[in-house]
Amino acid sequence: MTGITWHPLAVGYILGSIPSAWLLCRIFYGIDIFEHGSRNMGATNVHRVLGTKPFAITLILDILKGFAAVLLSVSFFSAPETAVPIGLAAGAAAIAGHSLSVWVKFRGGKGVATGLGVFLALAPKASVTAMGIFLLVLVSSGFVSLGSIAAASALPFLILGFRECGEAWLSSFFGFSAVAALFIVYRHKANIVRLWNGEENALGSRKHETETPGATPAA
Incomplete structure (x- = not known):
């Protein structure tokens, strides 16, 4: 593998794998987020367990991981004609790193x-529009997972x-x-089952207790 490919992959994975929620909850609140609420390292679970402020911090940090992975990789490892594939490689690695972080036993x-x-780094107009769709669905349904x-x-x-x-x-970007x-939808497979069964937790529901080991993670 050439430097033009493995460097952005490494940068993307390393940045993406930083366990923002786990570190925040461990350092400032003394808890392991994997043992509370839905036992998930996402911002939604942080909101459910600890409230709005740590949720907002986690959300911003997680967004910045992906944005920085693309920006740094394109800035340092690409020429103008290779900016898109370098950005895509770094972005894919960042998403994988966040979801399967080596620092927390490949959880995420x-x-x-x-x-x-x-x-947001690769296609800001499309991303902002997607955010609008997310907010519209969230406000109308109350479910973060559905949005x-x-x-x-x-x-x-x-x-x-x-x-x-x-x-x-365009074809590579679309692909x-x-x-x-598809990866994000797959990661929400348990949520889809709960939505279908009418058992999904709406935004604002709080679960401070640790769930029974082996329970299905929520959002």
């Missing part, structure tokens, strides 16, 4: 916030519509966004 979040950071699934599913088509990467890399969307 579901990739939504870090994925948002990646696409995340809707936004992720819409993103590949927004990529095609806005064409921010240019025509030369990457489609795979990222």
Whole structure:
């Protein structure tokens, strides 16, 4: 593998794998987020367990991981003609790192916030529109998971519509966004089952207690 490929992959994974929620909860609140609420390292679970302030900090940090992975990799490891593939490689690695972090035994979040950071760097118009879809679904339904699934599913088509990467890399960009969307939807498979059964937790529900080991993680 050449330097033009493995360097952005390494940068993306290292930044993405920083366990923001776990570190925040461990250092400032003295808890292991994997032992509370839905036992998930995402911002939604931090909100459920600890409230709005740590949720906001976690969300911002997770978005910044994805954004920085793309920005740094494109700035240091690409020429103008390779900016898109370098950005895509770094972005994919960042999402993988967040979801399967080596620092916390290959556990992690579901990739939504870090994925948002990646696409804000690569396709800001499509990303902001996807955020609008997320908020619309969240406000109308009350479910973060449903908003995340809707936004992720819409993103590949927004990529095609806005064409921010240019025509030369459009098919690759669309393919990457489609795979990222499928990955995020897959990570929400348990949420989809709960939504179908009417058992999903709405935004604002709090679960301070540790769930029974082996329970299915929520959002």
